[in-house]
Amino acid sequence: MxxxxxxxxxxxxxxxxxxxxxxxxxxxxxxxxxxxxxxxxxxxxxxNSLATTFRSGRSSVIGVAVPDIVDPFFASIVRAVEHVALARDMSTLVTSLGEDPTRERLILESMLRGQPSGIVVAPISGDQSFLAAWSLRLPIVFVDRPPLGLSADSFTQDNFAGAFTATMHLVEHGHDRIGFLGDTVTVPTTAARLHGYRSALQAAGLSADDELIAMGAGTRASAACALQTLRGLARPATAVFSSNARCTMALLPLADPMSIVTFGDFPLADVLRPSLTVMAQDPAELGRLAAHRILDRLDHPNRRFRRSTVLPVHLVERESCVVPEDPADRASGPPPTATRSQTDGASLLV
Amino acid sequence: MxxxxxxxxxxxxxxxxxxxxxxxxxxxxxxxxxxxxxxxxxxxxxxNSLATTFRSGRSSVIGVAVPDIVDPFFASIVRAVEHVALARDMSTLVTSLGEDPTRERLILESMLRGQPSGIVVAPISGDQSFLAAWSLRLPIVFVDRPPLGLSADSFTQDNFAGAFTATMHLVEHGHDRIGFLGDTVTVPTTAARLHGYRSALQAAGLSADDELIAMGAGTRASAACALQTLRGLARPATAVFSSNARCTMALLPLADPMSIVTFGDFPLADVLRPSLTVMAQDPAELGRLAAHRILDRLDHPNRRFRRSTVLPVHLVERESCVVPEDPADRASGPPPTATRSQTDGASLLV
DNA sequence: AATTCACATGTCACCGGTGACATGACGAGT
DNA sequence: ACTCGTCATGTCACCGGTGACATGTGAATT
Known part of the structure; x- marks a missing residue:
């Protein structure tokens, strides 16, 4: 050598x-x-770029920490950061944080010890105050989820408004018993979506019974269980607002006639029959903005930036919302939004 | 500081x-x-771990370069490597190679200059001979695709046998006009799969006409075009062997009655109606093996290892293969493998 | 001829830990 | 009392580039 x-x-x-x-x-x-x-x-x-890097005191690396790279949402964020970094001849150090909130700190600190130029984080724990000392030394930018117990740059989506719109969409289709599916309330994203869902029900003059809310529905088994509960209520749910793509994907194999709106688009959502109506997010834009903010902070250490940026989400209307079936009158005409009949959809592949 | x-x-x-x-x-x-x-x-x-790292001459980082992290197949590989690395207190430097083969060398060399302990590569170009000098200094392990113009460790799948089995599966269902869908022949994976497909046809006594082979079918538009061509043949194709998940996903929105087998499982493949019969790969295993090989090479510099490991793939039979419809006799009985009728599938979601 | 200056190249310290080796002190064993 | 070993700690060079600064040389300017 x-x-x-x-x-x-x-x-x-x-x-x-x-x-x-x-x-x-x-x-x-x-x-x-x-x-x-x-x-x-x-x-x-x-x-030996290690030597150069060492001397300059800072490696030209942008760290990215996301809950799970296999999730296409986070993968898109990572790819966007990578793309921006590459254009500046920087590289990207990726870590999955996994499921265990207690490990977050260890993982992030180990990443930070490598003296990256900046890091982009989609946190999983409920407290990032330990990053305060670090944020003095390098730009730390949050994506998808805002920091808790810390003031830092963040790029998030309008979870409240998105959930509100999605729920309203179901209400407008005549549903008055709408279930909520999510993993964990401790994730602020889910909390905000739950809040938006509740507000929409309230605005529509409907009661937001706790029995309509199913948490921990991230696996097929738990989603099945949740669905069964929603169906078994005295006044059963006729529609579901699924607060994230993971829950939706868990739900799909077993959801028979029930209207669904999901927060977050995902591959094949438009190919399923019926195709899924979703609140579309833009993870790549989130990643791009976060990466650029890192670079901006690096280039202009004294400039002031708006701390929190909230991106709008928008409804992508497809086929998964229909007017609830009235058991007393099965010939109540075609649903207003379903543009393909069910049998049509059936023949799509064979 | x-x-x-x-x-x-x-x-x-x-x-x-x-x-x-x-x-x-x-x-x-x-x-x-x-x-x-x-x-x-x-x-x-x-x-400052940069200093320690610099002094020791080698950073405890495993580099991973894949064509595209957003592809769940590669994302799984990355996560597996990450997981193994973490257990050894090493971190993971991830890069997407993208689409342009000429950039591969630049990207990899930039990664190598950072003195990683080893790298895991799923290459996109047709020549990795430039890595020869590097492979003397650190373990370089290939995943999914073998190295070209270089002798190095590789963990791949049995693309030939998999394609053979998949094609045979269609033949056994009575198809004698089976199309092939792929992106690029230059990728060795695709080449091997094409080879397996051809061999199966030959073994079955069928002609493997070039007109049945559609390349560059990785986008919805091109897949549509390819499908149209296959249908418009004098003797139209009644089934398709799709050589990768990307092509399949591109094909899905428009494939109406046509039997399909795909190389590579993907999320929701079992939820579609009809659900897709696939040749299942195990990307996580690939990643795990590759990462362990890096560590093994590091721990035992003098030990000899088997260079090439080929993992088997297996058929996951679902619903997407049916006996071709005989125009002369529509009442020819139920297809042998479809366990759910088409109308059954249709009602799954609403 | 003296001065100035752009240019070509060299010297040396330094970034922050750590390995090799040295030192001094004290207790145990003969 | 002398040697030896163990422990606690220190000194110093080194990893490989690079910034600050110095030096030497020849051509241009006054």
């Missing part, structure tokens, strides 16, 4: 000159440059 | 002693240790 000094010795110059050649310093004689370059090639020299 | 020497000065000891405390060296007096630890807390000292 040839170092700069090896090249220098071979070319009969000082290591500084090699450094100059490497950084295309204009004050190097063409012939010297040629000689050095030849030697670099011959010794098949590769600069 | 306090350094070790700051702590040392504050505690009235040498920096080496602080280093010892940090590394829990037993030869430190308890009282000294306490004093140093107190000072570390007071100055809110954080070790």
């Amino acid at each position: 040839a170092t700069m000094r090896d090249v220098a010795a071979a070319a009969g110059v000082s290591s500084k000159t090699v450094s100059r050649v490497l950084n295309s310093d204009p004050h190097v004689h063409p012939s010297t440059r040629a000689r050095v370059e030849a030697m670099m090639r011959e010794l098949d020299y590769v600069p | 306090a350094t070790m020497r700051d702590v040392a000065a504050a505690a009235g000891v040498s920096s080496k002693t602080v280093s010892r405390v940090l590394n829990s060296d037993p030869h430190v007096h308890p009282s000294t240790r306490a004093r140093v630890e107190a000072m570390m807390r007071e100055l809110d000292y954080v070790p």
Whole structure:
């Protein structure tokens, strides 16, 4: 593994000159440059970016920590950050935080010890105050979920309004018993969506019974259980607002006639039959904004930025919301939104 | 940003002693240790892992380069590597290689300059010979796709056998005109799958006409076009072997009655109606094996390992393969494998 | 001829831990 | 009392580039 000094010795110059050649310093004689370059090639020299990085005190790496890279939502965020970083010749250190909130701190601190230029975090725990000391030294930007117990840049979506709109959409289709599906209330995203759901019911003059709210519905088994409960109520639910794509995907294999709106679009949501009506988010934009904020903070340490940016979400209306079936009158005409009949959908693939 | 020497000065000891405390060296007096630890807390000292890393000459990072992290297949590989790395207190540097084969080298070399302990690559270009020099210095392990122009460890799947089985499965259902869908032949994976497909047709005594083979079918538009062509043939195709999940997902919105088998399982493949019969791969296993190989190579520099490991893939039979419809005889009885009728499937969601 | 200056190149310290080796102190064993 | 070993701690160089600053050389300017 040839170092700069090896090249220098071979070319009969000082290591500084090699450094100059490497950084295309204009004050190097063409012939010297040629000689050095030849030697670099011959010794098949590769600069050790660890050394450069170390000396400069900061690695040109943007850390990204998300709950789970396999989730396409977070994967999109990661890819967007990566893309912005690449354009600035920086790289990306990715970590999944997993499910265990107590590990968040360990994972993030280990990432921070590597002296990244900045980090982008979609947190899983309920307290990021431990990042306060770090945020003095490098830009820390939150995506999807705002920081708790800490003031820092964040790019989130309008979860409240999105949930409100989604629930209203179901109400407008005539549903008055609408279930809520989510994983954990401790995640602020879910809390805000629950809040939006409740507000919509209230605005519509409907009661938001707790029995309509099913948490921990992130797996197929638990979603099945939740669904059964919703159906078994004295006044059964006829529709569901699923607060995230994971719950929806868990629900899909078993949800028979029931209207659904989901928070968050996902691959194939438009291909299912019926296709799913969703509140579309834009994870790539979230990632892009976060990455740019890191760069902006780095470039302009003294500039002030708006701390919290909330992106709108919008309703993508597809087929999964229909007027509830009236048991007394099965011939009540076609549902207003379903543009394809059920049998149509059935033949799509075979 | 306090350094070790700051702590040392504050505690009235040498920096080496602080280093010892940090590394829990037993030869430190308890009282000294306490004093140093107190000072570390007071100055809110954080070790600079860049320095340690630099001195040791190798960062405890495993680099992972995949075509696209948003693809759940590659995301699973990444997560598996991450998981193994974490257990060894190493971190993971992730990069997407993207679509452009000419950029592969640049991206990988930039990653390598960071002196990772090893890298895991799912390459996109047709030549990795430039990695030869690097592979002398650190373990380079290929996943999903074998290296080209280079001898290195690889963990792949049995693409040939998988494609053979998948195609045979369609043949056994009575199809004699089976189309092939893929993106690029230059990717060895696709080439092997095409080969398996051809061999199966040949083994079945069917002709593998070039007109049945549609490449570049990775987007919805191109998949639509390919499908139209296959349907418009003098002897139209009645079934399709899709060589990867991306093509399948592109095909889904528009494939009406046509039997499909896909290489690679993906989320929701079992929820679609009809659910998709697939050749299931195990990306997480691939990632796990690759990561362990990196660690093994690191731990046992002199041990010899089997270079190439090929994992089997297996058929997951679902509903998307049916006996071709005989135009002359529509009452030819139920298809042998479809366990749910089409109308059954239709009512699953509403 | 003296002065100035752009240019080509070199010297050296430094970034922050840590390995190799040194030192001093004290208790145990002969 | 002397040697030896263990413990607690210190010194110093080094990992590989690079910034600050110095030096030397020849051409242009006065």
